[in-house]
Amino acid sequence: MASIEKVPMLAEGYEQLTANLKVLREERPRVVDAIEEARAHGDLSENAEYHAAKERQGQIEASIADLEDKISRAQIIDPTTLSGDRIVFGATITMLDDDDKPVTYQIVGQTEADAKKGRISYSSPLARALIGKRVGDDIEVTVPSGDRFYHVKKIEFI
Known part of the structure; x- marks a missing residue:
């Protein structure tokens, strides 16, 4: 039997x-x-309201099915219960970028990701490069704008 993939x-x-x-x-x-x-x-056949309503019904049903699936597979993680010296899901990481400017990101679930708020999906290239790293490690990650380099300064579980 295949295991059901959890959604952190x-x-x-x-x-x-x-x-x-x-x-x-x-x-x-x-x-x-x-x-x-x-x-x-x-x-x-010529009823625009009917076709719009049917289309909206299809969108709603698809969205409900998607949300129910994610909720049923949810693995809720509380970062405050985590500890350790390695970067994991839920960790908040402060790093220095190429220009020695501090940047802070929290690794979160795909549905919670918002780069403008410093929240990156665990499946993003940067998060995948960070997971498992420690304070003092250097990270190189390829993003659409090119290669980026970071130096891990702090790992927090807040």
């Missing part, structure tokens, strides 16, 4: 997924009503 995420990412699922489940009956109302207008 922080508690806030899990809460966001469940909130999104709730909103979609609340929207579902409204779309069904819109389809029924549009169907009542007659000829469906």
Whole structure:
């Protein structure tokens, strides 16, 4: 039997997924009503409201299925319970970049990633290069803009 791949995420990412699922489940009956109302207008072949509502229904159902799948496979990780001297999921890492400027990133789940907020997905090239490294290690990572070099200064679990 194949094992089900877990989806690591922080508690806030899990809460966001469940909130999104709730909103979609609340929207579902409204779309069904819109389809029924549009169907009542007659000829469906030229009924834009009907086709738009059916398309939205398909989007909602696909999104609900995706969210339910991620929630069912969620592995919630609390960084404050972690420790050690190696970079792992949930760690917050402060590094010096090519120009000796400090940059800080937290390694998070794919649904929580937001580079502008310093949160990078564990599957990103930078996070994959960082995982397993220690303070003092140098990292080289190839990104779309070219090769980048970092020096790990601090690892925190906050």
